[in-house]
Amino acid sequence: MLEKFFENHAIKDGDLELNDELMKVGRRIVEKCKGLPLALKTIGCLLSTKSSISDWENILESDIWELPKEHSEIIPALFLSYRHLPSHLKRCFAYCALFPKDYEFVKEELIFLWMTQNFLLSPQQIRHPEEVGEEYFNDLLSRCFFNQSSFVGRFVMHDLLNDLAKYVCADFCFRLKYDKRQCIPKTTRHFSFEFRDVKSFDGFESLTDAKRLRSFLPISNSWRAEWHFKISIHNLFSKIKFIRMLSFRGCVDLREVPDSVGDLKHLQSLDLSCTGIQKLPDSICLLYNLLILKLSSCSMLEEFPLNLHKLTKLRYLEFEGTKVRKMPIHFGELKNLQVLSMFLVDKNSELSTKHLGGLGGLNLHGRLSINDVQNIGNPLDALKANLKDKRHVKLELKWKLDHMPDDARKENEVLQNLQPSKHLEDLSIWNYNGTEFPSWEFDNSNLVFLELRNCKYCLCLPPLGLLSSLKILVIIGLDGIVSIGAEFYGSNSSFASLERLTFSNMKEWEEWECKTTSFPRLEDLSVYDCPKLKGTKVVVSDELRISGNSMDTSHTDGGGDSLTIFRLHFFPKLRSLELTRCQNLRRISQESVNNHLIVLFIQDCPEFKSFLFPKPMQILFPSLTNLYITRLDHCPSLECLPAEGLPKSISSLTILNCPLLKERCQSPDGEDWGKIAHIQELHLFQSWCVALYHDIIQRK
Incomplete structure (x- = not known):
């Protein structure tokens, strides 16, 4: 083995x-x-x-x-595996000693940390440092020094590898609380602490003894965590002249950045996110080596310094969640900018044209959000952004919510002229008030994620089924959509890669013509708050969620004005079924064996009465492990569990406030007692069930 x-x-x-x-x-x-x-x-x-x-x-x-x-x-x-790493990977791995155990980090953030320490230099600078960092990260991942986290897009180090990183770093890396010493050694180059361990930084003046400090990094898995800093920041700046990476993210005491920040000539990354700063000092524009500037969620910050364009090496600028409403003057001179979290289209048409031209001259290749698109007065100006020639990975296009368009045709042309690169993987379009989507939207073989939100005047969806790589599709608030039919699919081999599909807040949507071969890989279907949807026949392969609808089964079974019986046998490969706020649902039926179903979730279905099965549940659902019938006061009609009892495979049963069921299994002498006695984890959540729960525990 x-x-x-x-x-x-x-x-x-x-x-x-x-x-x-x-x-x-x-x-x-x-x-x-x-x-x-x-x-x-x-x-x-x-x-x-x-x-x-x-x-x-x-x-x-x-x-x-x-x-x-x-x-x-x-x-x-x-240790042997570490010793055999190339020297450049040794440096990158050892730097991870800053991370606490079990810390889940994002690949891009770690690459930026390496960049600030000059770990990502390539011969003759023929490659971008981001590309070098990607290669180094993937190499360490393939050698098992990193592992994928349970959260998508995050990674973690095994505790023993974390110990190894700390061991090889010795005194060069100091992690507060992990290192038991009271004073920070003078040899320390990199310093970190966790928010949860240190709510206040009072009493750590010895930090200023580490005069060769290069990294100061507070760490938290929670974006909104807070901490306090009681040392004079000005005094700190006067001592750490060699600092390269400096973060005050989440420091609630920071309301003003001292002018002395301009003396940190080696500084390459400055993170002031989630602080109370109201402005940036002009001296910040003297940081000629600055590569990364993060200002997200600085809710009091209103403007940039006038000379921000002098930070000519800047590669990453992030400022969403601020009061900033204008791009920096001479924005187009930031020629090295690679990642821009947000671009604001100015109301002044002359400035808007100039800034869009500046955006077009940048070599952006990371993520970009263009906000206030409604301010683009001339559709031809949208072409100046030159999105088609940029290697974006993620792009967001956002109009102001509830703006009223003067000319729907102009809105259509603006979006058409904002055509992104064919390399785009992630696209979101918010609050677009045109009447149709552009042809380029379904002509991208690399697109993996697509979100269409609050595009209220669009009357039909483009043939998104042609997007061969699309895995996630989110459609929210498209009030103009009444019917979804053949135009949605585009071909017989539509949605070849789609795994998750979400419809939400579709107020006028009534009909869904759904092909049985359209979603060969669909794992998760969610339909929320679509009150007029009559329903359709849907075949999926892994997970179905239907909520907030009164659904007609006439397309699927030829009868009924609403969904009173959910025919589970229509979905032979379902792993998880969630029925939420189905007002007329009364029964669930199943005709044949389903070997895939693991979770059955029924919530807020006030008319639900019983299960309707021709064979025992044990035979029909041999893999079912979790049954939930939940929501207080919302399932009053449930009368009984299946006569033959529940499958022995069920390990978790949750029932909330089902009064009629109460009388049948409220005591060991009750009619349904034998059907639940084998359950390992039971949650009934009513005063009458407490004694029953304790009795079950004693019998086990």
Whole structure:
């Protein structure tokens, strides 16, 4: 078992075959890993880069396997994997010693941290540092130094690898609370602390003794966490002249940035997000090495300094959540800008034209949000933004909410002329008041995410089914949509990659003509607050959610004016079913075995009475583990559980306020007692069920 686990990591994509000699050495290496999965994984990933028997033997015979007792907390296999990293990856990995254990970080943020320490320099500067950082990150990921978190887009280090990073950094990295010493060593180069550990920074004046400090990093997984800083910031600036990365994110005491910030000539990243600053000093424009400036959620900040354009090396500018309503003067001179979180279209048509031309001259390739698009007076000005030639990964186009367009045709032309690059992966369009979507919207083979929100005057959807890479589609508040039909799909092979589909707040939507072959990979379908929707036949492969609708089944079963019986057998591959606010739902039926259903969730269905099955639930739903019938005072009509009882596979049952069911299972003598006695986790949430719950526990 352990040998197979090791082999799976040591041999990737069939590049290497384990002959008898390699097998023999591999078995001895597995023994040295002493059954630790992480050690087997990392050493296996290391050996996947080594093809000769001599390389494997060198690793087997390394003296690192016999680390002295004083280093007993470090796993030799992990240290060995670190020792075999190229020097540039050693630096990048060791810097992660700033992170607390279990900290979930975003790849882009870590790459920016590396950039501020000059870890991402390429020969002759032939590549952007962002590209170099991406390569380094993916290399460490492939060698198992990082792992994917349970949250999409986030990563984490194993605790033992976190210890290793701290070990190899020694006194160069100081993490408050983790390092037990009271004083920060003078040798410290990088300093971090967690918000939850340090609510106030009072009493840490020894920080100013670390005169060669290069990183000051407060860390929290919560964006809105707060902390206090009691040291004079001016005095701090006078001591840390070599600082490169400085963050005060979440420091509630920071309301004014002292002029002395201009003396930090080595500073490359300044994060003032979520502070109370009202303005930036002019001296900030003297930071000629500044690459990153973050000002998000500085809710009191109203304007930029006049000379911000002098920060010619600036690559990243973030200021959403501020009161800033105008772009910096001479904005177009920031020629190195790569990521701009927000671009504001000025009401002044002359400035708007000038700034759009400046935007068009930038080599942006990260994420960009263009706000106040309604201020583009001439559709030809939209062409000056030159979005088509930019390598955006994420783009947001936002009109002001509830603005009234003078000319719908002009709105259409503006959006048409804001055509993005074919490389775009993530697109959101908010509050667009044109009557139709442009042709380019369904002509992008790379688009993965699309959101259309509050586009109230659009009368039909474009053929989004043609987007072959689209995985997530969100459609919210399109009040002009009455029917969704063939125009939505575009071809017989429509929505080939779609995994999640959400409709919400569609006030006039009545009919949905849905092809059975249109969503071959759909896992999650959510329909919320669409009061006029009559319903349709839908075949999905993983998860269905229907909420807030009175749905007609005439398209699917030829009868009924509303959805009174939900026919679960229409969805043979469903893993999770959620029925929420279905006003007329009375029963759930199932005709054949469903091996996929794991979760059944019924919420706010006041007419729901019973399950209607021709065979026992144990036979029909062999994989069902969680049953929820919830919401206080909203399921009063549920009379009984299935006569044959619940599937033995169910481990969790939640029932909230179902009065008629109460009488049947409120005591061990009740009619439904035997149907729930095997449940491991029971939540009934009523005063009458407390005694029942305790009795179940005692019987177990």
